[in-house]
Structure formats: structure tokens, C-alpha cells
Amino acid sequence: MKTVIRFSEKVWSRIRDHHIQPGKRCETLSYVFARTTKAYDSTTILVAHDAPVLLLDEDCFEKRSASSVHLKKAVLDQILFQFAGTDFNTLINIHDHWFDSENTAFSRIDDTDDQRFDQYLRDHFEPMLREQSSFSVDRPIFNVSMVICDGGASARLVNTCKSDFFQPLDIQVIGDQFHCFPVSAGWSSADDTPEWLNRHRDFIEPKQQHWLGLSEVLLVGAGGLGAILAESLARLGIGALIIVDPDLLDDSNLNRFQGGCPSDVGQQKVRILARRLKAMFPELKLSIHALPVQDEVLEDIFSRADFLIGGLDDDVTRYYLNAASVQYMLPYFDGGVSVETRPMVDFRSRLSVVLPGTSACLQCSGVDVLDWAAIDEAYAHPATRSIKQSAGYVVDRPEIAAPSVYGLNMACSAALMQEFTNYLCGWRPVTTNSLTEWRTNRHDRADRETYPSWPSEDCPNCGFRSGLGGEECLPRPLPQSELAPSIEHFLNNF
Missing domain, CATH: 3.40.50.720 (NAD(P)-binding Rossmann-like Domain)
Incomplete structure (x- = not known):
């Protein structure tokens, strides 16, 4: 199964500029609305140049540290309310590991946070979409988590209803030059050119x-x-x-x-x-x-x-x-x-x-x-x-x-x-x-x-x-x- 998330460079640059800043010492969050297309042998997540991007300020957080961040419930509710009023089917939450330079990966804390958030989406948010059909479009929600650092990024689909909670994603950036962050297991720094x-x-x-x-x-x-x-x-x-x-x-x-x-x-x-x-x-x-x-x-x-x-x-x-x-x-x-x-x-x-x-x-x-x-x-x-x-x-x-x-x-x-x-x-x-x-x-x-x-x-x-x-x-x-x-x-x- 091929799984990829494809960003417009315009959106990607805004996200990077928000998360990777000189002198930064605390994690932060952002959210992006996107569209997922599933075929029989592929899943493609598309983040267009005009996709809604929510870059959160300091007053949106209940608590922040070097390795974790917690959003105020009222802010999260407002984000989900805004998402519900669109026809997008994919919600991407992005945080940073500002302390990594070349590559980064999800931590155990990230695993716990992603599972908890996904359970909330499956148990409360998706049922609400079904019940409030006059306000929002009833559709299955794709939950994507992403972590970004100065020289790389990692992304995954999260679904706690499946036996394998996490599905890694290749990241592609479409701009003046093509950039890709393949699933980390597929690349080593050694020259493996045939x-x-x-x-x-x-x-x-x-x-x-x-x-x-x-x-x-x-x-x-x-x-x-x-x-x-x-x-x-x-x-x-x-x-x-x-x-x-x-x-x-x-x-x-x-x-x-x-x-x-x-x-x-x-x-x-x-x-x-x-x-x-x-x-x-x-x-x-x-x-x-x-x-x-x-x-x-x-x-x-x-x-x-x-x-x-x-x-x-x-x-x-x-x-x-x-x-x-x-x-x-x-x-x-x-x-x-x-x-x-x-x-x-x-x-x-x-x-x-x-x-x-x-x-x-x-x-x-x-x-x-x-x-x-x-x-x-x-x-x-x-x-x-x-x-x-x-x-x-x-x-x-x-x-x-x-x-x-x-x-x-x-x-x-x-x-x-x-x-x-x-x-x-x-x-x-x-x-x-x-x-x-x-x-x-x-x-x-x-x-x-x-x-x-x-x-x-x-x-x-x-x-x-x-x-x-x-x-x-x-x-x-x-x-x-x-x-x-x-x-x-x-x-x-x-």
C-alpha cells in the first residue's frame, strides 16, 4: 500500500516558518485541513496551496515545554467546529521537535497524545458529524499527525479503530523544486546507488x-x-x-x-x-x-x-x-x-x-x-x-x-x-x-x-x-x- 502526503510549497513554507524559529525552546502546534483520496492500492493526502492553515499563538496553549504541548479545550473545540463546517475530510495536527536537526521521529509521548486525540475524534467528533447533518457534511475523518524539525519531518495516519494504529506516510513538497521526506525506514545515509x-x-x-x-x-x-x-x-x-x-x-x-x-x-x-x-x-x-x-x-x-x-x-x-x-x-x-x-x-x-x-x-x-x-x-x-x-x-x-x-x-x-x-x-x-x-x-x-x-x-x-x-x-x-x-x-x- 502506497501512502503519501503531498504539500504545496506555499503551505509547507508557512508551517516551517511557524515551527522552526531561531532561539526556540518550546514546542508549538498548528493545524491544516486537507483531502484524502483512497484507491485500491494507495492513500494520497493532498494539501493544496489554498488549504486552511491554523497557526496557533502562545495564548492558545494550556501548557508548553521543550518536549510537549497541551492545547486549551476551548481552542480545540473551536478548531473542530471550524473543520466541521467545511467539506474537508482530513485534519492534520503538526508539532515540532525543534531540538532535532536532520531527521526526526515520533516519541512515546507523541504516541500517547496521538492515540488519545484520535479516540476523541472517533468516539465524539465523528458521531457529532452524523447527528448534525444540517450543519456539517457526514464523512469519515482521516487523522494525520506530523512532526517537523529543521532538516526533516515525519508523518503518519492515526486510526485507533484499526489493529495497527499508525500508518507511516511519505512526505512530498511540490514547489519550485521537488522535496521528499520518505518513511525513515526506507533511507540510510549510505550510498546505495546501484x-x-x-x-x-x-x-x-x-x-x-x-x-x-x-x-x-x-x-x-x-x-x-x-x-x-x-x-x-x-x-x-x-x-x-x-x-x-x-x-x-x-x-x-x-x-x-x-x-x-x-x-x-x-x-x-x-x-x-x-x-x-x-x-x-x-x-x-x-x-x-x-x-x-x-x-x-x-x-x-x-x-x-x-x-x-x-x-x-x-x-x-x-x-x-x-x-x-x-x-x-x-x-x-x-x-x-x-x-x-x-x-x-x-x-x-x-x-x-x-x-x-x-x-x-x-x-x-x-x-x-x-x-x-x-x-x-x-x-x-x-x-x-x-x-x-x-x-x-x-x-x-x-x-x-x-x-x-x-x-x-x-x-x-x-x-x-x-x-x-x-x-x-x-x-x-x-x-x-x-x-x-x-x-x-x-x-x-x-x-x-x-x-x-x-x-x-x-x-x-x-x-x-x-x-x-x-x-x-x-x-x-x-x-x-x-x-x-x-x-x-x-x-x-x-
């Missing part, structure tokens, strides 16, 4: 390489770009890959599908790719899905993943992944390529990065990335779509076999992988958007330092979906069977 990755040692720290080995990447697209990205991720040392692509390999794909053979034609791309990857990397954990990523049965995969990478040429799916990135707080790296033939041949590649809660998404970045006509065609209600088409706002376009070339896919993949590794290692500010054009030797790059775009409150994605997880359905294109009935049919049945 020998086949030893050429990484000069630029990837052992702790970062260790985390790569624990990470799970969701790769959408297993075509010309996706096949190169999949192998690149495996060679970087990623521990697990989820690959999604519904397509079969055909003859026209062989000029760019890495490792593809004529004998593979007619087979599912994800299966061809999986065979190759397992032969090269036997220890790589692979999960493949020969379905459109928008299929409802696949929504749980977003709660399993740590990162989202898109290697596709479909803006309708790109729009969906952009929403999933923000909703599940997944750092999203998206690559795209095109070969222009008129008026002259040109090779173009593009990279976009979404850091939920920190950077703008593809909808509010101010950079024209998405084909909104195609998205409107796929997502609009049939009646609306039909009216727009009749008015000339949406033009039907036949499928065009776009020109493609292997070298361009390799260049785009290389740029994406360098930026993905940069995000983990923090060598320079992360690229948010870049465009390369071969003919004019143009290379435009915006990063978090030169163009620090932020999530917009008015964005229908960042302003609504941030950190919702499984509590809200992702936006799915309408089935092909529902596409655009005639305007006469609509008007006759209005």
Missing part, C-alpha cells in the same frame, strides 16, 4: 537517486515521443512506470517508434514497449493500460503516481492531463513536436511544465499551448457544439497524417528529461515553457525566475480543482456516439 547508475553520482546525490528508485511516473503516450521517454525514465533509475496508450502499432509508426520491428505491427504499443523495458530493466515495476487515459476505470492511477509526463500529440488529452495534474497535485511535464512543411520545412518542439500550486497551469499560463477549437469540439454539450458549428465558430477538419521524424522526438525527449531531472535536483530555475524552431535557430525559454507565473484564482482549473483528488470527477470528453446531432434535431426537441 552500480549500473554509478555515472549519475557526480550530478545526482545519493538521496535523490534513492528517491528516484521509489518514485512512480505516469507516462501518457507510448508513441514516437513516449517510447523514448519511457526508456529514458528507466535509464534514469525510476522505480515504477505506469504507461497508458490505447493505440496499435502500424507500418507508418516504424520510422519513429523506438525499438519497433515489422513483426510488431498490429500489436498494442504499450505491450511492445513493456517487453523491451522488462528485458533491459528486470527490476522495473511496470503497469500498462491499453485504454484512453480518460477512461473512468483509470482515474485511480493519478492517486498512485508521483509525477505525470505527457508524450502525445492530442490537445484534448492534454487538457485532461492538465486538469488531473492540478486536481491530484502532480508535477506535469508535457512535450510536443511538429514538422511544418509550408512555406518551408521546419522542425518545432515544445516543453511545458505545470507545478500545481506554484506555477500557472496550461490554461492560465498566458502561453498559447492548447487548441481550444479541438477541446471545445470534444467537451461541449452536443447542442452547444452543433450551434457553434452552424454559426461557423468550430470548423470540421478531416484527420491529417502529420509528418513525423525520429530525431525531433529524441531532441524533445532529451529536453524534457533534462528538465525533469533538474526539478528533482535543483540545478537551476525550472523551465515552465520553451519553444524551439530549427529553421530560424529560435529557442525561447521561460522559467520560474524570468517569468514566474502563478496559479490564477480566476482559472477554472487552478481556482476550482486544486487538491480535490478523487472528490471531484475529472472532465471527460463526450463519447463519440454523442457527437454533434443536427441543429434541427436539437431545436425540435428543445
Whole structure:
């Protein structure tokens, strides 16, 4: 079972600044409201950039010392009353071990305090939610305890109704650089980098390489770009890959599908790719899905993943992944390529990065990335779509076999992988958007330092979906069977 708590850096920084202060000699408390999504093999707790954060002052405590803290009952009641009036299902209580420097762990006193508080939640607070349905939403409560020190943190789910009271959580912080505090049992200071990755040692720290080995990447697209990205991720040392692509390999794909053979034609791309990857990397954990990523049965995969990478040429799916990135707080790296033939041949590649809660998404970045006509065609209600088409706002376009070339896919993949590794290692500010054009030797790059775009409150994605997880359905294109009935049919049945 994978268990993780994912913080927006904005919230994480506020918590750290409150708990870790120079000259501090007493513990303190804070509370955060969050959302938990449970899937069949994962539990993900999401703390969005706009999550409520309660930083408690000195007058909130009945007693404080160097190693313990006790809250006034009236203050606790007010916190629970405020929580009850929301639709959040997760209450996080945070205290500090200011005396620890690098790593910290829960003490026996913490164990006792956490069990006592959880019993109060189960015996009194949850029954109150059921009884006061007119005031609050009846829902199961997830109780999270966390301890923070100057150089690390530990977190766990607490539930005294289960035989195992405590369930450790990996901590992830999504910001300008990725930070992770894995469950302490999974990491030692010794360099455990596998020998086949030893050429990484000069630029990837052992702790970062260790985390790569624990990470799970969701790769959408297993075509010309996706096949190169999949192998690149495996060679970087990623521990697990989820690959999604519904397509079969055909003859026209062989000029760019890495490792593809004529004998593979007619087979599912994800299966061809999986065979190759397992032969090269036997220890790589692979999960493949020969379905459109928008299929409802696949929504749980977003709660399993740590990162989202898109290697596709479909803006309708790109729009969906952009929403999933923000909703599940997944750092999203998206690559795209095109070969222009008129008026002259040109090779173009593009990279976009979404850091939920920190950077703008593809909808509010101010950079024209998405084909909104195609998205409107796929997502609009049939009646609306039909009216727009009749008015000339949406033009039907036949499928065009776009020109493609292997070298361009390799260049785009290389740029994406360098930026993905940069995000983990923090060598320079992360690229948010870049465009390369071969003919004019143009290379435009915006990063978090030169163009620090932020999530917009008015964005229908960042302003609504941030950190919702499984509590809200992702936006799915309408089935092909529902596409655009005639305007006469609509008007006759209005």
C-alpha cells in the first residue's frame, strides 16, 4: 500500500516558518485541513496551496515545554467546529521537535497524545458529524499527525479503530523544486546507488537517486515521443512506470517508434514497449493500460503516481492531463513536436511544465499551448457544439497524417528529461515553457525566475480543482456516439 502526503510549497513554507524559529525552546502546534483520496492500492493526502492553515499563538496553549504541548479545550473545540463546517475530510495536527536537526521521529509521548486525540475524534467528533447533518457534511475523518524539525519531518495516519494504529506516510513538497521526506525506514545515509547508475553520482546525490528508485511516473503516450521517454525514465533509475496508450502499432509508426520491428505491427504499443523495458530493466515495476487515459476505470492511477509526463500529440488529452495534474497535485511535464512543411520545412518542439500550486497551469499560463477549437469540439454539450458549428465558430477538419521524424522526438525527449531531472535536483530555475524552431535557430525559454507565473484564482482549473483528488470527477470528453446531432434535431426537441 502506497501512502503519501503531498504539500504545496506555499503551505509547507508557512508551517516551517511557524515551527522552526531561531532561539526556540518550546514546542508549538498548528493545524491544516486537507483531502484524502483512497484507491485500491494507495492513500494520497493532498494539501493544496489554498488549504486552511491554523497557526496557533502562545495564548492558545494550556501548557508548553521543550518536549510537549497541551492545547486549551476551548481552542480545540473551536478548531473542530471550524473543520466541521467545511467539506474537508482530513485534519492534520503538526508539532515540532525543534531540538532535532536532520531527521526526526515520533516519541512515546507523541504516541500517547496521538492515540488519545484520535479516540476523541472517533468516539465524539465523528458521531457529532452524523447527528448534525444540517450543519456539517457526514464523512469519515482521516487523522494525520506530523512532526517537523529543521532538516526533516515525519508523518503518519492515526486510526485507533484499526489493529495497527499508525500508518507511516511519505512526505512530498511540490514547489519550485521537488522535496521528499520518505518513511525513515526506507533511507540510510549510505550510498546505495546501484552500480549500473554509478555515472549519475557526480550530478545526482545519493538521496535523490534513492528517491528516484521509489518514485512512480505516469507516462501518457507510448508513441514516437513516449517510447523514448519511457526508456529514458528507466535509464534514469525510476522505480515504477505506469504507461497508458490505447493505440496499435502500424507500418507508418516504424520510422519513429523506438525499438519497433515489422513483426510488431498490429500489436498494442504499450505491450511492445513493456517487453523491451522488462528485458533491459528486470527490476522495473511496470503497469500498462491499453485504454484512453480518460477512461473512468483509470482515474485511480493519478492517486498512485508521483509525477505525470505527457508524450502525445492530442490537445484534448492534454487538457485532461492538465486538469488531473492540478486536481491530484502532480508535477506535469508535457512535450510536443511538429514538422511544418509550408512555406518551408521546419522542425518545432515544445516543453511545458505545470507545478500545481506554484506555477500557472496550461490554461492560465498566458502561453498559447492548447487548441481550444479541438477541446471545445470534444467537451461541449452536443447542442452547444452543433450551434457553434452552424454559426461557423468550430470548423470540421478531416484527420491529417502529420509528418513525423525520429530525431525531433529524441531532441524533445532529451529536453524534457533534462528538465525533469533538474526539478528533482535543483540545478537551476525550472523551465515552465520553451519553444524551439530549427529553421530560424529560435529557442525561447521561460522559467520560474524570468517569468514566474502563478496559479490564477480566476482559472477554472487552478481556482476550482486544486487538491480535490478523487472528490471531484475529472472532465471527460463526450463519447463519440454523442457527437454533434443536427441543429434541427436539437431545436425540435428543445
